[in-house]
Amino acid sequence: MKKNILVTRTALILFGCSSSQKTQQNTLSTDMNTSLMETYWKLTELMGQPVITTEIMNKEMHIIIKKEGNTITGHGGCNSFRGTYTVKEGTDRVSFSQMASTLMACVNMKKETIFLDVLQKADNYAIKGNVLSLNKARMSPLAKFEAVLMK
Numbered sequence: 176m177k178k179n180i181l182v183t184r185t186a187l188i189l190f191g192c193s194s195s196q197k198t199q200q201n202t203l204s205t206d207m208n209t210s211l212m213e214t215y216w217k218l219t220e221l222m223g224q225p226v227i228t229t230e231i232m233n234k235e236m237h238i239i240i241k242k243e244g245n246t247i248t249g250h251g252g253c254n255s256f257r258g259t260y261t262v263k264e265g266t267d268r269v270s271f272s273q274m275a276s277t278l279m280a281c282v283n284m285k286k287e288t289i290f291l292d293v294l295q296k297a298d299n300y301a302i303k304g305n306v307l308s309l310n311k312a313r314m315s316p317l318a319k320f321e322a323v324l325m326k
Contacts, residue, residue, distance in 0.1 A: 209305050209322040212240045216307050216320035251290050253281035267299045293317040
């Protein structure tokens with residue numbers, strides 16, 4: 176009987192520890208300050224409207240800003256794209272240029288077209304926790320992204 180109680184207590188303690196570690200890790204990833212570069216940024220909002228990946232889109236809309244070569248790559252839901260970027264050192268100023276994409280035709284290209292246009296218009300960014308906002312001047316965000324852990 177005493178052995179059963181001891182085993183039960185040990186199991187509860189171990190389970191409790193592993194649960195709190197998982198909670199801590201999730202909180203940590205939400206509270207961390209994510210880097211602009213080398214992060215998979217999933218598009219969650221475009222011009223104030225939520226972006227939801229649907230069956231119409233082949234792939235989720237995202238960007239990855241790479242240190243090497245100052246390149247940006249991503250997917251607009253139908254087409255892949257790439258280009259270059261410039262970040263003004265010590266500021267939140269950013270610009271994207273020389274954008275090129277594949278030319279696949281999909282059912283609804285409107286969001287992708289707006290997305291690529293937003294990248295060309297953005298002139299600054301802000302990162303709060305795991306959320307990236309691309310902005311133009313002091314206007315409300317043109318696009319919002321959520322950092323996703325790359326595997």
